[in-house]
Amino acid sequence: MDGAHGLNPDGTIAREGSLDRVAAEFAPVVEAARARIPEAFGPDRLHSAYLYGSVPRGTAVVGVSDLDVQLALHGEVTEADRAAARELEAALDRELPQIDGAGILLSGTGTLLSELERHDLGFFVACLCTPLLGPDLAAELPPYRPTSLLARETNGDLALLLPGWRAQPAGRALGRRVGRRLVRTGFTLVMPRWGGWTSDLDRQAAVFGAYHPERAEQMRLAVDAGRSPSPDPSVLRLLIGDLAPWLAAEYTAVHGAKTPR
Template identity: 70%
Template sequence: MGDTHVDDRGLAQDGTIRREGSLSRVPAAFAPVVEAARSRITEAFGAAQLHSAYLYGSIPRGTAIPGVSDLDLLLALHAEPTEADQAAARAVEAALDATFDQIEGVGILLFGAGTLLSELERNDLGFFLACLCIPLLGDDLARRLPRYRPTSLLARETNGDLCLSLPRWRSRAAEALTDAERRSLSRGVARRVVRSGFTLVMPRWGGWTSDLEESAEIFGRYHPERIEQMRVAAATGRTPSTDPALLTMLIDDLAPWLAAEYIAVHGSKAPRP
C-alpha cells in the first residue's frame, strides 16, 4: 500500500485507500507497550499457531494519549481460534493492561487467516487488515488482498449491519448498573455510530479517515441536520460518558436513523453464518 499522498483524503496516488499509520509513528510513551505486546504474543502463541500479528488504532496513527488510549491488536492464526486461544489472548490482555499505566485497556481480536482472506470478508475484515492494521509479527496478509477504494460496496460491507447492534445496545443500556459499564457502552456505541456516519457519506466524499472528529465533520457536510449529534458522538468516543440521556440520544435516536439511512443508501451487509 503506497504512502504517497494525493491530498488530505487518505488516498495513494492511484486513488486507493492508503494504509493508516506505521510503527515509526508510535509515540515514545507507547514504544515499551508495543515491544511488550510483541514479546507476550510470541510467548503465548507459537509459530505453529500464529500466522501474523497487527497493531491498529490511535497508537500506530501517532494520536494516542497516555493514560487515555487503549492498545488494539489483531492476531491471525493458522487455524480458526479455539477456546484455549481466546483464553490465551485474554491473559495477554490482562498482563499488558496491568503492566502499563500508559494504556486504558487492551483489546485483542482473533481470526483464522482463512477467514481474513475469504471472499465473504474481502470488503470488511480484509479491508480492515489491509488498510487499518500495521504488521507487528509474521508475514503480512495484506499482500494477498486487493487495494481498496471508497466505494458503496465497501460502505455496505463495513457498516451495513448497524441495525443488528441496536437490540444489543438497548439491552446493555437497561442492564448497566455502574459508571464503568456506562462509560464502556457509551464509548463503543459512539465510535461505531461515528464510523458508520462517515462510511455512509464516504463514497460521496471520496476518501478515508479514522479520525473521529474529522469523520463527524465530513458527515455533517451531507447531513447538517444531524451534525451536532454526531459531534457529541465523536467527543464521547474519545471521552466516554455516564450520562443516561446521552446514551438514549445515541441508541434511540441517532443510531436508528443512521441504520435506516444506511440501508436505503447502500443496502444491507451480506449475512454472516
C-alpha cells in the same frame, strides 16, 4: 499520497499507520506487545500480528488511549485462543500505565482472506492495520477504493446491533463501543461521496456533518462517547434511541444491508 483524503496517487486507499509513527511514549507498549504475543500464542497458532488505532497512527494520548491488536491465527479461533487473548489483554493493561485498556481481535487467516470478508476484515487488515509480527496478509489482498460496496460491507449491519445495545445496562464500555461504531458508520455513509478514507473520529464526524448538518451535533456526542463516555445515561439513550435507528435506516437505503455472515 493525497493527504487530504487518505488516498494513494492511483485513487486507492492508503494504508494507515506505521511503526515509525508510534510516539516515543508508546514505544515500550509496542515492544511489550511484540514480546508477549508470541509467548501467549506459539508458532502453531500465530500467523501474524498487527496494531491498529491511535498508537500506530501516532495520535495516542498517554493514560487515555487503548492498545488495539489484531491477530491472524492458523486455523479457526478456539476457546483456548479467546482465553489466552483475555489473559494477555489484562496483563498488558495492568503492566503498561501508558494505555487505558487493551483489546485483541482474533481471526483465522482463512477468514481474513476469504471472499466473504474481502471488503470487511480483509480491508481492515490491508488498510487499517500495521504489521507487527509475521508475514503481512495485505500482500494477498487487493487494493481498495472508497466505494458503496466497501461502505456496505464494513458497516452495513448497524441495525443488527441495536437490540443488543438496548438490552445492555448503560456503562463506560458500552458508551465507548456505541460512540465509536456510530461515528464510523456515519462516516462510511457519506464516504463514497467524499471520496476518501480517514479513521480519525473528529474528522469522520466533520465529514459526516458536512453532508448531514441536522445530525452533526449528535455525531459530536458520539465522538465524545467513543473517547470518554459521559456519566449521564441520557446521552447514551439519545445515541441508541435516536441517532442509531436513523443512521441504520439511512445506511440501508443508501448502501444496502451487509452480506449475512
